Amino acid sequence: DACRSYGGIYVIAELWKQLNFDSLLAKHLSGRNFSTPVLKAVFAMVANRCLAPRSKLALSEWIEHDVFIPELPKLDVQVVYRAMDFLLAHQKELEQEIYWAVADLLSLEVDLIFFDTTSTYFETEHGDEFKKRGHSKDHRDDLPQVVIGLAVTRSGIPVRHWVFEGNIQDMATIQTVKDDLIAWKLSRVIFVGDAGMGSDDNTQYLQRGGGHYIIGRKMKTGEADVQQALRQKGRYTEIADDLWAKQVIIGNGEKRKRLVVVKNINEQKRHEKTRETMIAYLETAIAEINKGRKQAESKAALSLRAHRIYGKYIKVLASGKLALNKTKLQREARYDGKYLIESSDDTLSLSDIVLGYKQLYDVEHAFRTLKTTLDLRPNYHTKHDRIRCHIFLCFIALVLVRMSENATGKSWTRIRTEINRLFYGEFKFENKTVAQLTELTAAQKSIFSALKIKPPSTVLDVRDS
Numbered sequence: 127d128a129c130r131s132y133g134g135i136y137v138i139a140e141l142w143k144q145l146n147f148d149s150l151l152a153k154h155l156s157g158r159n160f161s162t163p164v165l166k167a168v169f170a171m172v173a174n175r176c177l178a179p180r181s182k183l184a185l186s187e188w189i190e191h192d193v194f195i196p197e198l199p200k201l202d203v204q205v206v207y208r209a210m211d212f213l214l215a216h217q218k219e220l221e222q223e224i225y226w227a228v229a230d231l232l233s234l235e236v237d238l239i240f241f242d243t244t245s246t247y248f249e250t251e252h253g254d255e256f257k258k259r260g261h262s263k264d265h266r267d268d269l270p271q272v273v274i275g276l277a278v279t280r281s282g283i284p285v286r287h288w289v290f291e292g293n294i295q296d297m298a299t300i301q302t303v304k305d306d307l308i309a310w311k312l313s314r315v316i317f318v319g320d321a322g323m324g325s326d327d328n329t330q331y332l333q334r335g336g337g338h339y340i341i342g343r344k345m346k347t348g349e350a351d352v353q354q355a356l357r358q359k360g361r362y363t364e365i366a367d368d369l370w371a372k373q374v375i376i377g378n379g380e381k382r383k384r385l386v387v388v389k390n391i392n393e394q395k396r397h398e399k400t401r402e403t404m405i406a407y408l409e410t411a412i413a414e415i416n417k418g419r420k421q422a423e424s425k426a427a428l429s430l431r432a433h434r435i436y437g438k439y440i441k442v443l444a445s446g447k448l449a450l451n452k453t454k455l456q457r458e459a460r461y462d463g464k465y466l467i468e469s470s471d472d473t474l475s476l477s478d479i480v481l482g483y484k485q486l487y488d489v490e491h492a493f494r495t496l497k498t499t500l501d502l503r504p505n506y507h508t509k510h511d512r513i514r515c516h517i518f519l520c521f522i523a524l525v526l527v528r529m530s531e532n533a534t535g536k537s538w539t540r541i542r543t544e545i546n547r548l549f550y551g552e553f554k555f556e557n558k559t560v561a562q563l564t565e566l567t568a569a570q571k572s573i574f575s576a577l578k579i580k581p582p583s584t585v586l587d588v589r590d591s
C-alpha cells in the first residue's frame with residue numbers, strides 16, 4: 127500500500143500522553159456516548175495544526191490519505207464540528223488544566239508572566255460586533271479583525287490566551303488579563319508587557335494585591351520623567367554581551383519611579399550606520415535641488431520635504447535653499463540603541479529587569495509561530511464560537527510546539543520536517559500483511575531522545591492477509 131507519514135503523528139501522540147490530555151478531555155465528556163470519536167477528533171485537529179495546517183473540511187482527506195493515525199482511518203466532518211463545540215463549552219476549565227499539566231511535567235517557573243497582543247484579520251469587507259476594524263498588526267486596517275492576547279512563561283511556554291473584539295486597544299486588555307491570572311491562583315507573578323500597555327491606570331491596577339510589573343516606556347513622548355531618565359548621568363552596568371543598563375530613580379514617595387535605561391551596542395551601531403547612509407543620501411539630494419531655481423518650491427524639493435521619514439530632517443533657509451536639520455539629527459542620535467523600562471519591584475536586580483523584558487521576544491516568537499508555522503490565518507470560520515475554537519486549537523498546538531522547541535533547541539519547522547520523514551507502509555508477503563516503518567535516521571533518534579520519547583518499533587503489526 128502507499129506510504130503515509132507517521133513520525134509527526136507519533137511525536138504529537140507521545141507528547142499528548144506525557145501531558146495526559148485524553149484524561150483531561152475525557153473528564154468533561156463523562157456520560158456522553160460520543161466521547162471516543164470526540165477525543166480522536168480533538169487530537170487530529172491539534173496534530174493537523176502542528177504538522178500540516180488545513181481547513182476542517184480538508185482534515186478528513188489529510189487523515190485518510192496523507193498520514194497514519196492508529197485507530198483513526200477516517201474522520202467525519204460532523205464529528206469535527208461536534209468536537210469543536212465541546213472544546214469551546216469547556217475552554218475555561220481545559221485551558222487551566224492544560225497549563226497545570228504542562229507546569230507539573232516541566233516544573234515551570236511562573237514568577238514572570240509575559241503578555242502581548244496581536245491581531246488576525248478576515249478576508250471580508252463585513253465586520254460585526256466581534257470582528258471589527260482596528261489597529262492591525264498585520265497592516266490590514268481595511269479589514270475586520272479580532273485581537274488575540276497571549277501570556278507565556280519565562281521559558282516561552284504559553285499559559286493562557288484571550289480573544290478580544292477587533293477594535294480594542296492594548297491598554298484596555300490589562301485588567302481582564304490580570305484578573306483572569308489571579309483567578310488561577312498562581313504564585314507571585316510579575317507582569318511583563320510592552321510600551322503600549324503602560325498607562326498610569328494599568329500600572330496602578332497591576333500593583334493591587336501586591337502585584338508588580340516590568341513595562342516598557344515610550345522614549346519620544348516628551349514626558350518629563352522619561353527625558354530626565356535619559357539626561358541623568360550614571361554608569362552603565364554590563365548585563366550580557368553588548369547589552370548595558372543603568373538605573374534611574376525619579377521622584378519620591380508615591381510618585382517614585384524605578385526606570386532602567388538599556389543600551390544595546392549592536393543596535394546602536396546599526397542605527398548609526400542607518401543614519402549615516404540617510405545623511406549621505408540627503409546631502410546629495412539637497413545639493414542637486416539647490417542648483418535649480420525656486421529650490422524650496424521645486425517638485426523634487428516638495429517631494430523630499432513631504433517624505434514620511436526624510437521630511438522631518440529637512441529645513442528651508444531664508445534664502446529658499448534646503449538644508450539638513452542637524453539639530454534634529456543630533457537629538458535623534460541620543461536614542462540610538464536605547465530603550466526604557468519601568469519596574470515597580472525593588473527586589474528585582476537590574477539584570478532580572480532587563481533580561482525579563484528582553485524575553486518579551488518569546489511572545490513575539492509565539493505569535494510568529496501561530497501565524498506562519500501553525501497557519502492561524504486563513505481562518506475559514508464565520509461563526510464567533512468557531513473562530514474562538516479555531517484560535518484555541520492553535521493555542522494547544524503552540525503549547526506542544528514550544529515544549530518541543532525548548533527540549534530540542536531546534537525550531538519546530540526543522541523538527542517537523544525531520545519527523546515527517548518517518549513513513550508507515552503495509553507490505554504483503556505470501557499470506558501475511560506487515561505494517562512497518564522506514565528506518566529511523568540519526569536526526570530522528572536525536573529528536574526522540576531530547577523529547578524523552580521512546581522510538582517506535584520498526585514493525586508495528588503482522589497479520590494474516
